[in-house]
Structure formats: structure tokens, C-alpha cells
Amino acid sequence: MSLLLLALVLTPFVGALLIPVANKYFKWSAKFTGLASAIVTLLLALAIAISFDRNSSSLTQFDFKVSWIDVFGISFHVGVTGIGLVLVLLTAVLTPIVLWADFYAAVKRPILYTSLILLLAGSANLIFLARDLFLFYVFFEAMLIPVFFLIGIFGGANRAKAAMKFLIYGLAGGLIMLAAIVALTLIATTQLQRSTFDIATLSQSISLTPMQEMWLFLGFFIAFAIKAPMVPLHTWLPDTAEQATPGTSTMLIGVLDKIGTFGMIALVLPLFPNASAQLAPWIIGLAVVSVIYGAILAIGQKDMRRLFAYTSISHFGFIVMGIFAFTTIGIAGATLYMVAHGLSTAALFLVGGHLIKQRETALIADYGGLTKVAPVMAGFFLMAALSALALPGMAGFVSEFMVLTGVYQRYQAAAIVATLGIILAAIYMLWLYQRVFTGPENEKSNLIKDLSSKEVIPLVPVFALLILLGFWPQPVLTTIEKSVANVMQQVDSVDPAPIFAIENKEQN
């Protein structure tokens, strides 16, 4: 079974390398090779998801481990955790969709583009599966490269600047994390008399002084807070989203930014449980600020893509809140939120992308009254907007409710303020919809063509999943159940009991 996992890890990279070769020697189009390898990855991920043992409370399954740099105790060690599996599935679902959608956007250099997207997906998979800190770090940095080129080559007018900003923010975070990793392994080496980067070992057999833990925590946390942008480290995201292609933005915000929140669950909490617990109130506070600040800024944006980016900042605030609430519901909700947010971001960027591509402007003021000329697009856009504002029946609702409930169990005031975010979400999303699709028609509205059936195809699975997970989130929740329980155990936290116990509690 570990070989299945190895195949999953390798397929995107093989695909990325195969694309130029196959194109040259067999005349296979980049689209074909790219989609094929993305779909093979998806099938492998599904196979793993099916054979994943949901009742086992072991930390990882399907472990694959070979020694890599022996001197430092570094190994190529991948393994599946419930939370990681869910995110791998998200990546695997989004990759073919993005590839399909962007082909109809007629990308300039399809071979390069497809290869880069696959490299990105491959790196993301490795990060979600890495059980070795060094492996994690290497791909944490390596994935900056494909994104840098995706923005810098395929982006809009200001792409060079945006790509540079993205890269510098990413590298700065990576550098801070590298320092923390080095310090951590040095401490580990002195304590264990051998060098190791194994995440499980590091989390279990190292004892840190409170001071050390605090600093190392900050090193990791800042890196992840840049990636899953939290106020005030967020300004790279709107600039990047404004310039990147819709597909790149989908992969970037939908998948790559999840590495930040995933890192918080998978590394920060297990490695530094005490510091996490100690700083949790501050981080929750910062997350609440992100939620409200991101939402208010989204209301004030003039550019659609920047608006989407700011909504994501608000949503990442919710995810971080759920993680640092230290409750089962909060962490499970945060994980589900990552999936829901990935899908709804994809929906927004892909539908919005069709619009922007046709008129070559993302300024909201340039649009108006499009329902008449493009009813199908309007319907999809509205659904995407509704999923972003967490309408019940969409996946976002269940996860947002779980996160808020999880936080409310410990930090009532924070949860109340964050709940105000649902009002702001209604304002930014519906006002956007109103300005773009309803109201009097703009004189240039007639230039817009409605979605064709080929353009609708990649959207269907996204929306189907959003609604399915809204009414039946159990597939995700059961997959992550044990994994979340492990995290709760690692941070030594117990869910608060209800204040008033009910006698003869009936089945809910």
C-alpha cells in the first residue's frame, strides 16, 4: 500500500516531466498529458482514501520511508494522516479542474503552464504527506518556484512586481522557519545524541524549555501566518491574486495557502503544544481581527480579484480560529473549512475568470446587469457567492458553524465578534453580485458571452461537492476524526463539557 502512496506522490512530477517530452516525440498535447496525469493522481488519491482505515488511531498510515541524507538523520518519509488525506484529495480534485478550465482560457504557453501546475500540485501533495521536517521544508520552499513562474510569466500587466512580492514574502517566511528548524534539530541532536528530522520523534521525545518553545513556535507560526495570510502579513495576497490567472489563483489560494493552516495543525500544535496553548488567546484575537478586517476590506475593494483575495483573508481567520480553539469541533471544523474554502475559491475565481477574460478588466464598476446576457454565468456566480458567504446547504456553512461553535466553547467574546463576519460576508458578496450582475445593463454588457457547456463542465464537480458536503459532510468528518483526536491528544486538550448536563439525554 505504501507503493500506492509513492505512486501518488510521483505521478504529478512524472507528468510534469513527460509533458514536453511527449509533446515533442509523440505529439501529445500538453492538455492531454496534463489532464491524464492529474486524473491518475486523483484516482490514486481516491484509492488511498478508500483503503484508508478510518478507525485506526495510529498517527499515520501507508508510511513510506527511505533514508535520504543519513548523516543528518533525514529520510524521505511520507505517510497519510486523516487531515493530510483530505487536503491531498482537495488538491487532486482541483488540479484537473484548473487544467481543464484554463485550457479554455487559451493559455499562451500550454506546455510550460501545465507542467508548472503539475509541479505545484506535486509539491503540495508532498507537503501534506511529509513526515520528515526536512522534506516538508524543502518542498515548502520549492513550491514557491512554480508559483513564481506561473505569476511572472502568465500573469497580468503588473505580473513581475506581484511575482517578486509573492516570492519575497514566501522566502522571508521560509527563512524564519529554517532558522527555527535548525535550532529545533540542534536541540534534538543534543538531547537524543543523534540527528533526526522525523516529525513524530521530534514531537514526542524532545523536551523544550518554555523560552525555547516560545521562540521556535514563533518561527514556525510566522512562516505559516504568511502563507495562510493573517493580518498584518497579508498584503501579498491581493496583489498576487490581482495579477495571476484564475487557475493559478485557484491553486494558490485554494491549495497552497492551506499549507499554512495545515502546518499549524500538523507541525505547530504537535511540536509546541505548550507555547501554542499559552499564545492561543493572542492568536485567536489576531484571527478575529483577520476575519473582520478582511471582510471590511473586501467590501471596500474595486477590483473583483482583490475582493476575492480579501474574502480569503477573512476565511483564513476563521480557520486559524478553529485550530487554536483547541476543541475537537474547532479543529475538525477548521479542516472541513479548508476543503470548503478551497472549493468555493475555485468557484469564485473560475466563474469570475470567465468574465474577466472576456472584458479584460476586473474592475467591478465596468460591469452591470449581466443576468440578461449571461444567465448561466450569473447563476453559477451567485452560487459561488452564496458558498463564500456560507449559506446553509453549502459546505461552507457546516464548517463555519463548527469553527464558531468550537471557538465559542472556550472564547465566547471572540466567537461573537467573529460571527459578525457572517453579516459582512453577506454585504461583500451580494453587493458584488448586485453591481456586476443586476441593476441596469452596462453599455458593454452585450460583449459578454454566456458560459458554453464546455466551460460549465469543470464547474459542475466543484458545485456538486460544495452542495454534497453541505448536506453530508460525514465523508470528510469521519476521515479526519481520529487524526483530530490525535492532535487533541498531542496538545493535551479536552473538550469542555456542557454547562448544564441533561438527564436522560435523548438521541439528538
Add this chain to the structure above:
Amino acid sequence: MILQPATGIFTFTWVLVALPLLGAFLILVFGKQLKKIAPYLAIALSSSSFVLGFIMFLQMRTRPAGERGFVSNVYQWISSGSLDVSFGLQLDQLSIAFVLLITFVGTMIHIYSLGYMEHDENRGRFFGYLNLFVAAMLLLVLADNYLLLYVGWEGVGLASYLLIGFWQNKHSAATAAKKAFVVNRVGDFGLSLAIMTMFLAFGSFSFSAVNAGMQNAQDWLALTIGLLLLLAAAGKSAQFPLQSWLLDAMEGPTPVSALIHAATMVTAGVYLIVRSASIFNASEAARNAVIIVGAISLIAGAIIGAAKEDIKKSLAGSTMSQIGFMILAAGLGPVGYVFAILHLITHGFFKAVMFLGAGSVMHATNDNVNMRRYGGLSKLMIFTFTTFMVGYLAIIGIPPFAGFYSKEYILEAAFSHSIWVGLIALFGAGLTAFYMTRMVIWTFLSPPRWEDGVHPHESPKSMTIPMIVLAIGAAVIGFALTYNHVFEEWLEPVTGFEKPNAPISVFALTILTLTVVAAGVIFAIYRYRTISPTTPQEVSFLTQAARKDLYGDVANETLLMRPGQKVTKGLVTFDEKAIDGTFLGVANMVWSASRLLRQTSTGYVRSYAAYIVGGTLLVMFLLLIARL
């Protein structure tokens, strides 16, 4: 009351929701292919829901009073840690009453829309939305826990949003739709927090768990949850202070106003409060808050209704006022719950009739809504006039029409609570008589003041038949439901019931009410002997205020919208200048430092050699110093 696991036909409760949901799905997804049959499909599915509901109702009646509640657990919805929510449906006496109201009035309005929307190019979509609404509303009243109720709660909000903004290319419609949704979200904020508080307190938010838990909970908890639920109810039911969206919501097509913004959705707040009886029973302060909100809305809505010239907005003010009646009744506690629901049902019938009548009038006058340009329609639109009159007699409470019974009971309960609440309700009844008489006179009885080119005519049968059916309902349902106290006995196991104990006798109270109502009617007749076709500007302060919705929107704008816009603008600048500026500033510093330092790269090989030598000497020198 103990709920039983569903058996027999009651295991099919989910079908009630599924039928209209299927319709909505089919129509909205395959709109093009189903264009022709969409309306009929929608009507068929909504009416089959009614038929199924009716069969269930008959089945329920054959069972003893304590065994009429059923829970069917459709599937496990969310399960994570201690959170365990089922997609469970609860069919009891209260929900079945709503199911019948929603599906019956809903079906009638579907049929009415056949005629009303005949010429609209998007009418398929319209019927899809209507079905979506019926499904969501049924889910709302059938849910067995607050979270699932919340799904229906926002679902009806969505349907309402879509239908208010149905004519999307009208700027005012799009704005009104958004406003309705956002204001409703303020209420949802309350509902979310209420649910979370329930979970914090009891570890569950199913109705049964909360009912059980409230028995040993403390006062503050009941008060907190009660006030949060009241906020939710105020948002959905357009009660003070969240009333502002309802008047704007009249931008939607008239059948929508009849179904959603009069008969069913806006009354969901009343349902919520009555459903949460165990919470409100536990806190007198929460009940008092409910009474105050109800009383303010009752009077404010009536005043607004009395000043509007737009027939639909006047009716909307009336809706707000009548729901104020219901909320007030619900706030009275076990004395009032049953009557709140009774009034809700009778109101559903007579207000629907009147809205449909207003739609029929608009249909006849080229979509004019200004009552000042109506008049003299009683002879030309005989069916509309007759049915409207039935609704009129019902709402002002003339026996034996439906409103008389429900209102009379509420007044009785109000007087038994306190004399002041009773007087406020009585005053509200008088105002109702006044503004409704005004509407009837302006629309039907006064001399014609039509605009040029208007030739009023009776509406097609598809419109008049539903009106007649609903009018018959508005005429008889009050008597039918109160005869021999059937309704009290029916609901008692769910909501509890106490006999009102008014300080004056029922007979005296009836006489008193009828006198007040008659006074209102007579004053209106006296006041509106002549009607100007243009709006007089020299009017009292109260009229001016009422025309502006008692400054509700002005208050919202100055207190929330404008400061909100300023904050948004300020934060956008802050983000750009301060936050991004700081990081850009660091970047610029690095850049200038590099510009300074790179001056040393002159390109002259010899100076590089000099740097090397100098550097070496420096290191040697430092080593020497370290040595010493």
C-alpha cells in the same frame, strides 16, 4: 409531550420537503428544456406536498392527543467530537399546522402566478424559486433541531432574496433584495449565537434536548438565548428594530409578497418563539422583551400602513403590524402561544387574499401601485372586490370572519397579562380598522382617479379562483378552528396552554373591541370623503414621518451605513498606506542601502585588489589586537 419514532406514513415526512425541492432542482437546472411545463410541474409538486401533508394530518387526528408527535431521523448530518446533529424531521401538531398552511396557500399562489406572470419571459425560473421557497419553508417548520431549522431559515431567506430581486435589472429591486438578505443576516447572527449558546449549555441543540435542559438551567441562560432568538425572530419577521427590509421587499412580484412577505416566511419568527416555548417560559424578562418588540411593531406598522400611498407598501406595513400582534401574543407565554399561531394562520389566509387582490388591481391598472390613482374598481372587478372585502372584514375583526376570533383571543390574553398591554393591542386593532378602511375606500369605493390609458378589467380565472378559495378560507377558518376549542386542544400538547383570565368579561371585551373597530372605520370614512390624486405636502409631522417609514431607514443610514462606509474607506487606505506601506518601506530601505553599497563596485580591477589587500590587512590587524 413525548415524541415517537415515526411509523407508517410518517416515515415519509422527508417527502414533503423533497417534492418541491425536486421541482426547484429540475426547473432551475434544466430551465431551457422545461420551459413550457415548468409552471405546471411546480404546481403539481407543491400540491402533492399538500395532499401528502393532508393525509398525514388525517392520520394524526386518529391518534390520541399525546401521541401525535413523530421524529424521523433521515440520516446523520454532522458528527464530530461531541457535536452530533441528525438530519431529523419532527412532525407534530404545530408543524403539521404550518405544513398545511404553507402548502395550501403556497399552491394557491402558484396557481395565481400562472396568470400573473403569464407574460414574463423568465416565468420558469420564477416557479423554480417558488418551489425552492416552499421546500425551504417546510424544512424550517419540520426540523427537529435548531441547526436544521437554521438551514430552512436561511433557505427561505435565499428564496426571498431571489424573488424580491426577480426583476433584477431594476436597480431598486436588486438593492431591496440585498437589503432584505443583509438585514435578515443580522437576525441570523442572533440565531447562530443562540444555537452556539445552547450547545455550550446543553451539548446539543435539538428541540427535545433543549426542552429537557431548560428545566434545570438558570435564568441568565434562558434570558440570553431568549433575547438572541428574539433578535432572529425580529429579523425574519420584520419586527422593530429590523423592520426596514419588508417595505422595500415589495419590489418583488406581488404573488411573492403574498406568499413570502405576508402569509408564510415573515411569520417564521413567531414559529421560532412558539417552538422555543420552554426557553421563554423560563424567563419573564425575555417574554417582556418579546412583548415590547411586538407592541412597538404593532403600532409602528399600523402607522406606516396608514400613511403609505403604495397599496403594497401599505399592506406591508399592515403585515408588520399584524405580526406584531402575533409576537406580542407569543410574548404573553402559555396564554398566548396558541393564539399567536391561530392568528398566524388566519392572517395567512386574509393577508394572502388582500395581496392577491392588490396584485389583481395592479394587473388591471398597468402595474400602478399608487392608491391615489385607483378608485371605483368595485364594479369593474367584482371578484377582486368581493374577495378583498372578505379579507378586509377578516383583518379588522368583524364576526364571523377569521380575524375576529384570533384577534379577540389575543386581546383577551393581553388583557389578562396586564391592562396596558391590552390597551396597546386594542389601540392597534383600532388603527387596523382605520388604515384598512382607508385602503378599501381609496381603491374600490371612491370615484375613479385613473391615469390616462388605464382600462381596468377583471383578472383571468387562474387569478380569481385562488383568490376565491383563499377568501372562503379567510371567511370560515377562524370559526372552524375555534369551534369547541379544537385548536387550543390540538396545540396544547406542544406549546402548553393556559386559559386567559381577563379582568373584564369576554362579552364586554368583544363589545369594547367592536366599538373601537367601528370608531376606526367611521373615522376613516369621515376623513377620506374626498381623495386628492396627488400627494398633499402640507401634512402633519406624524404623516410625514410615517411616509418615511418612521425614519427607520434614515436611522439605519446615519447610524450604520454611513459610518460603515467611512470605516471601510479608512481601512482600505490604512491597509494600503500603513500595512502595505510598512512592508514596502522595508523593501525600499533595503533597496536604498544596496544602491549606496554598490557604488563600491567600480569596475576597476585595481580597486578590487585594493579592497582585498585592505580587507586582509584589517583582518590581520584585528587578529593582532585580539592577541594582545
Add this chain to the structure above:
Amino acid sequence: MSPEAYLILSSIIFSIGAMGVMLRRNAIVAFMSIELMLNAANLALVSSSRTWGNLTGQVSAFFVMVIAACEVVIGLAIILTIFRSRRSASVDEPSLLRW
């Protein structure tokens, strides 16, 4: 044997070479000065090897010679090309590689 005299000689030669590199414009002369510096280093290496009775210094000196030879090959080739294109052997002329 006292290495002092050798080391003094070595540092004198080294200084002359360094001065030559810094002060002379002609590329060939600069090159010769570099050779001087390398050989000064070689002298120091060999003398300390002798002092300590250890061969490491002499081996290092061989390495330096090899490097010097390589350097001459490449360096002269570069100087030649520059001279061909610019008709000058001044090291100050080709100062294009700067900020």
C-alpha cells in the same frame, strides 16, 4: 634553521606583488605581480615545511604552482582577447562590469 629570514623575504616579495597589482595599469605587469605573490606564498610554505620537517607545505606549494599555471593559461587568454578587441592592455579600460 630559523625561518625568520625566509618569511621576511616572502612578505617583502608578497608586498611588492600586491603593490604591483594595485598600482600598475598594464595587465601583463599586474599578472606578473600576481605571480610574485603566489611565489612569495610558495616560499613561505616551503620554508615552514622545512622548519617543521613536514611535507604538507611542499605539497601545498605544488598545488599553488599548478593553480598558477592554470591561471596563466586562462588569464593570458583573456588578456589577449581584450587586447585584440581594445588595442590596449590597461586593466582600467574594461570597467564595464560595474554597477
